[in-house]
Amino acid sequence: ELRTPVTVIEGTGLTMERIWDSLDDATRKDLLGGLVSNAKVLHGLITNLLDFSRLEGGHAETNFGPTDLSALLLATGERLDHLFSQHHLQVDVEQDLIVESDPLLIDRVVENLLANAAKHTPAGTTVRLSAHRGNGDVTVSVADDGPGIGREDLAHLGERFYRGGEINTRTRGLGLGLAIVREILGLHATDLVVETNPGAGCRFSFTLPAVATTDRLPASMRPGA
Template identity: 30%
Template sequence: MILLVDDTPENLISLKNVLEKHGFEVDTANSGEEALKKVLKNSYVLIILDVQMPEMDGFEVAEVISGYSKAKETAIIFLSAANTEFRFIAKGYSSGGLDYITKPVDINILLLKIKTFYRIYEQNRKLSEIQTALLEEIEFRKEAEQKKDEFISIASHELKTPLTSVKGYIQLLERGLNKGDIETVKSHLSKAQIQLEKLNGLIADLLDISKIESGKLKFNKQYFDFDQLLDGIIEVIHQSNPDFNIVKNGMVSAKIFGDEMRIEQVIVNFITNAIKYSPGTSQATMTVRLQNNELYLGVKDYGIGMQPDQVKRVFEKFYRVEETSHRFQGLGIGLYISSEIIKRHGGQINVQSVYGEGSEFYFTIPIEQLSAEV
């Protein structure tokens, strides 16, 4: 939009009509004070400013406008009938003007100048957008590279830990066998098995990430008994964590259509996280119900909880809460994988958390997609 500033009404009207006939959007001001108020409220590509005005002349108006951050990209053309000497033209340029035109104005030349300023403005705007996009892209490459390096470091550490443990238990097994100490051998075998299962879980997560990235994460959907699935999960969790109690509230009493193994993967992730991030507690609550044509499942713990900014990022790939990353093992991909699984079932995943009091992770899936008569 163009702002015309002139204290002579007939000059404003005639120039406004000409510019509007050539497709330009035009605003007007009949004084320097009015022009400054409009510049603060609106954005202009070009200001055509009369030099001779009472109270504030065009030079003074231009100097004030040049101090407005909002108008730093706005071009100014001075128009003058009386001040045609070089010293006035020089003052116009030093006041922030990009051109100085003397009256009487050749309207064709003025139109060419205006079109040129508009073209320059559009080019600068596009260049600015490209520059912003490039900077954002560079920052995203930097962040992605940093995340990749961090993940490689974390993955190396997490994979080495169970491998080192297994190697140690194998050495102890050899000693136990040489001594004929069968009970000790059984104990070491059991501990080695636990570490191998941990290693297998880490590798499975890495494979899932690879499949998600390549779009090859496959689903085998069929009908299954959801309550039976939950009871089986709770039983297995209790066997490996006998001192931790999972309290189940509610039932579904319906066959669900979905990938049983993948949904189990999500629920197990919720429960193991509830145990992992609740040191000193011995209970979590699982809630399941059908509501508003949706299946709802939530797991609430009474552990360390999260800050609001952490809640926003907890489902991001490779995200690990800074202050807990050195206390709790993990790759930071379990919740990301879980979110992808739930999305592929047409559902939503989320968390409610209070720092220092605990968290409740939950998902909802539209029931019309999941349950029907077998």
């Protein structure tokens, strides 16, 4: 997976070096676009490798505290909206959800779950990001109407470098997205729950401890600040 974008970048670069003067503007633009696209893929792969290495080795920096989860989820959904140009993204987040967490790491969890849904569900299907209170916790979930996950793949879901079923032929990646999610949630003393019905979609969810009042929030995060 690392070799593929490197090969494309190298091949395109050599081609441009040899025949740049003979190329028209449209062709140059297409070639440069391909370079940028593959560079972004390579950047994402390397980032996942480095992040997983730090998490697995216990070297990840953490900053736990009261987190405005409602604002975080809305911002993450808005930032990743471009991934769902061929899907329907629905966001159903209860207001004023305050949890104890590391906000940067939880943002990464939600980003990975949404990106995973965008990659592995057919165009035209719906992906739902939701968060609601219950029994002293807040449950965050990402659900889709895709093909679901087979029993054989489900047993290995979240294992590093595992990419099962048709995923190998339909998407690019190292199989670290859900492994990173599980590592981060482990730091939060929680785990990823996967519910699936082959042919009828799946739901990924996790819980975080709710902060009962806004008294523990920094002044800048309190309502009306």
